Amino acid sequence: MLSHNENEAEAAGGHEHPAWQAHHFYSGAQQKASVKLGMWAFLVQEVLFFSGLFMAYFAFRYLYPDTWLAAHELLDWRLGGLNTVVLLFSSLTMALAVRACQLDDMKAVVRYLWITIGCAGIFMVVKYFEYSHKFHAGTLPGKWYTFDGIEGGAPEVFFAVYFMMTGVHGLHVVIGIGIMLWMIFGPIRKGKISKDYYPLVENVGLYWHLVDLIWIFLFPLLYLVR
Amino acid sequence: MSSTTGDLAPGHEHDHHASYLTATKGVASWLFTLDHKRIGVMYLVAILTFFLIGGLAALGVRAELFTPEPDLFTGSQYNRWFTVHGAVMVFLVLVPSIPASLGNFFLPLMLGQKDVAFPRLNLLSFHIYILGALFLIYTLISGGVETGWTFYTPYSSTTDSSVISALMGAFTLGFSSILTGINFIVTIHKMRAPGMTWRKMPLFLWGTYATSLIQVLATPVIAVTLFLLMFERTFHIGIFDPALGGDPVLFQHFFWFYSHPVVYVMILPAFGVISETVSIHSRKHIFGYMAIAASSVAIAFIGFLVWGHHMFVSGQSELSGTIFSLITFGVAVPTAIKVFSWVGTMYGGAIRLNSVMLYTLAFLFIFTIGGLTGLFLAVLAVDVHMHDTYFVVAHFHYVMMGGTLMGFIAGIHHWWPKMTGKMYNEKLAKFGCLVVFTGFNLTFFTQFVMGARGMPRRYHEYLPEFQLWHQLSTIGAFTLAAGLFITLGYLLLSLKNGEKASKNPWGAKSLEWETESPPIEHNFVGQVVCDHGPYDFDEIDYSRG
Numbered sequence: 149m150l151s152h153n154e155n156e157a158e159a160a161g162g163h164e165h166p167a168w169q170a171h172h173f174y175s176g177a178q179q180k181a182s183v184k185l186g187m188w189a190f191l192v193q194e195v196l197f198f199s200g201l202f203m204a205y206f207a208f209r210y211l212y213p214d215t216w217l218a219a220h221e222l223l224d225w226r227l228g229g230l231n232t233v234v235l236l237f238s239s240l241t242m243a244l245a246v247r248a249c250q251l252d253d254m255k256a257v258v259r260y261l262w263i264t265i266g267c268a269g270i271f272m273v274v275k276y277f278e279y280s281h282k283f284h285a286g287t288l289p290g291k292w293y294t295f296d297g298i299e300g301g302a303p304e305v306f307f308a309v310y311f312m313m314t315g316v317h318g319l320h321v322v323i324g325i326g327i328m329l330w331m332i333f334g335p336i337r338k339g340k341i342s343k344d345y346y347p348l349v350e351n352v353g354l355y356w357h358l359v360d361l362i363w364i365f366l367f368p369l370l371y372l373v374r
Numbered sequence: 375m376s377s378t379t380g381d382l383a384p385g386h387e388h389d390h391h392a393s394y395l396t397a398t399k400g401v402a403s404w405l406f407t408l409d410h411k412r413i414g415v416m417y418l419v420a421i422l423t424f425f426l427i428g429g430l431a432a433l434g435v436r437a438e439l440f441t442p443e444p445d446l447f448t449g450s451q452y453n454r455w456f457t458v459h460g461a462v463m464v465f466l467v468l469v470p471s472i473p474a475s476l477g478n479f480f481l482p483l484m485l486g487q488k489d490v491a492f493p494r495l496n497l498l499s500f501h502i503y504i505l506g507a508l509f510l511i512y513t514l515i516s517g518g519v520e521t522g523w524t525f526y527t528p529y530s531s532t533t534d535s536s537v538i539s540a541l542m543g544a545f546t547l548g549f550s551s552i553l554t555g556i557n558f559i560v561t562i563h564k565m566r567a568p569g570m571t572w573r574k575m576p577l578f579l580w581g582t583y584a585t586s587l588i589q590v591l592a593t594p595v596i597a598v599t600l601f602l603l604m605f606e607r608t609f610h611i612g613i614f615d616p617a618l619g620g621d622p623v624l625f626q627h628f629f630w631f632y633s634h635p636v637v638y639v640m641i642l643p644a645f646g647v648i649s650e651t652v653s654i655h656s657r658k659h660i661f662g663y664m665a666i667a668a669s670s671v672a673i674a675f676i677g678f679l680v681w682g683h684h685m686f687v688s689g690q691s692e693l694s695g696t697i698f699s700l701i702t703f704g705v706a707v708p709t710a711i712k713v714f715s716w717v718g719t720m721y722g723g724a725i726r727l728n729s730v731m732l733y734t735l736a737f738l739f740i741f742t743i744g745g746l747t748g749l750f751l752a753v754l755a756v757d758v759h760m761h762d763t764y765f766v767v768a769h770f771h772y773v774m775m776g777g778t779l780m781g782f783i784a785g786i787h788h789w790w791p792k793m794t795g796k797m798y799n800e801k802l803a804k805f806g807c808l809v810v811f812t813g814f815n816l817t818f819f820t821q822f823v824m825g826a827r828g829m830p831r832r833y834h835e836y837l838p839e840f841q842l843w844h845q846l847s848t849i850g851a852f853t854l855a856a857g858l859f860i861t862l863g864y865l866l867l868s869l870k871n872g873e874k875a876s877k878n879p880w881g882a883k884s885l886e887w888e889t890e891s892p893p894i895e896h897n898f899v900g901q902v903v904c905d906h907g908p909y910d911f912d913e914i915d916y917s918r919g
């Protein structure tokens with residue numbers, strides 16, 4: 149993000165501001181604050197994106213309450229619970245990665261990121277088994293629905309909502325894995341992240357906590373309907 | 375007067391005192407530039423190009439309507455023409471119009487900065503815009519879409535035209551809009567020149583700020599809606615399709631939750647432009663600075679609570695209809711505060727009746743009609759009668775075209791000397807404005823009349839009793855087009871042989887007028903300090919009463 153300006157700052161030679169600071173900022177503190185505010189604004193738009201899916205969930209649950217109750221029995225709360233625990237743990241390791249930045253221990257940063265990636269991987273594998281079971285049973289959205297045995301109208305709508313919500317969330321998990329891998333092999337390996345400047349790690353951390361948080365809402369809404 | 379202190383470190387000096395237009399050369403130096411000014415200019419060129427395409431589609435529609443019989447198009451072709459017009463104008467022209475072009479160019483300049491907070495993100499948002507535009511162009515080439523720009527289900531999920539690529543286009547353009555919004559919010563929060571408090575910010579920036587808030591808060595909702603619709607259409611997942619248990623009214627709720635606030639994305643920056651031009655060309659301090667600033671944010675906020683006024687006849691409950699109607703009236707309050715403040719600014723000012731001022735007056739006249747007719751439509755009983763008639767068409771054209779685009783053109787004229795370093799021919803500009811104004815009102819005022827008499831929208835043939843009104847409207851549309859071509863003509867001509875513009879041809883007080891025309895690559899020499907308000911004019915002799 150900053151390479152162009154870094155080169156210029158280096159060319160300037162003996163500049164008073166650090167290499168990571170872009171020259172259109174007055175100070176490093178201003179730059180850090182800007183990058184963080186930008187991330188928060190981005191997270192707000194993520195929340196709004198998911199809010200559409202949540203509204204669809206509530207609208208259809210209101211329309212078809214019996215279907216919702218009957219259809220959720222087909223989801224395995226133990227698998228959902230396992231994934232909840234895995235994601236919560238990964239949020240802890242992500243927080244520890246940020247902590248390691250503050251302590252300037254880059255080896256630990258990489259270690260914690262790998263553990264986080266591992267957890268994300270476990271989450272996706274569990275999701276894979278859940279999805280394939282549904283493809284097998286025919287509990288699918290819209291015209292693909294072939295299952296027989298749910299009382300109440302429009303069970304296929306429950307599965308449309310289920311697949312869209314968990315699918316978009318899963319996509320965010322995969323993107324998270326990608327960003328973490330890029331961070332390990334890109335900026336961290338190139339030594340661009342240090343105790344002095346690590347908003348990138350913080351921002352990926354914020355993103356990851358949001359992905360976790362959304363799952364915390366998805367799990368009870370989908371698996372624990374009452 | 376503001377001052378510049380200190381200087382940049384050595385090594386920053388090489389060619390940075392050259393104009394941004396000539397600092398580097400070659401097509402790539404433009405397409406991959408991180409300079410907000412060049413990005414703004416590229417947006418401007420792109421937006422005007424799409425304005426031409428959308429405008430030609432509108433002329434096609436108006437030409438068909440010259441007679442009651444279908445002459446040029448079949449019904450299906452006609453649907454495609456007005457969809458092209460609507461989709462291009464909304465997604466490629468009106469939404470990005472002022473913020474992406476003038477906003478990108480002037481936001482850092484007015485704040486006394488070298489650039490926006492995230493220059494790379496800024497370039498990315500431009501590239502995403504072009505990608506989205508390519509999807510829409512592909513849609514156009516592959517036969518078009520006949521759903522209208524609103525993509526209502528279940529028609530959009532079942533009709534056989536290039537709906538998917540159109541949805542991809544709108545979806546992609548949404549991200550461009552979100553990224554610009556985030557960039558502007560951060561820049562305004564974190565990067566104001568020393569001394570520039572929120573209350574010393576030019577009102578154009580307040581308008582842009584309120585706009586950015588809506589872009590970040592509303593656009594993700596249309597993104598997820600279009601995303602679901604793409605799945606609906608491709609895999610028939612049944613969320614919006616009643617045949618599969620889905621709910622088409624849910625689509626309308628989602629759609630208007632974005633698409634009402636987005637009309638404020640279009641109009642708030644125009645309010646910002648008018649706040650600048652009305653004060654600077656009246657040479658008088660803006661009347662009610664805080665009222666104008668706060669009403670922009672208030673409009674942005676209330677704008678999120680009125681989407682149901684597009685759905686009075688969709689079967690939503692009477693209670694929600696009533697509530698949406700009442701809140702819609704609420705929007706009129708901050709809007710009226712603005713109009714009042716602008717008129718108050720002109721009162722007792724030394725008005726310079728140049729083309730910028732003429733466009734500003736045109737804006738005030740047209741927008742006020744557009745706003746007031748919006749109140750008719752907010753009345754439940756009247757809306758049931760007017761719904762889907764030309765009255766609605768005329769209303770939103772008075773607001774969107776007459777409001778946003780008049781503000782946009784006023785802004786282009788106001789800042790043209792700064793952007794290009796050239797003055798345009800003022801006589802031709804005044805003449806052009808007159809033609810645009812006449813053409814506009816002829817086109818759309820007639821539509822109020824026929825709408826009130828029951829002419830429905832989106833029909834390619836109609837009863838002969840409406841012919842006179844349709845013909846006047848069509849003549850108006852071609853007059854309007856002629857006026858716009860005159861405008862384009864003298865603006866382009868000025869690039870070649872226009873008089874050289876001084877630093878500050880209007881005697882304005884905001885920071886963008888303190889650098890060269892056109893600005894140097896890094897905007898200012900040294901660090902700018904702001905020690906006066908943007909409208910602190912001192913020349914008027916108030917004793918004249």
Ligand SMILES: [Cu+2]
Pocket residue numbers: 633634637680681683684
């Ligand atoms: Cu509306």
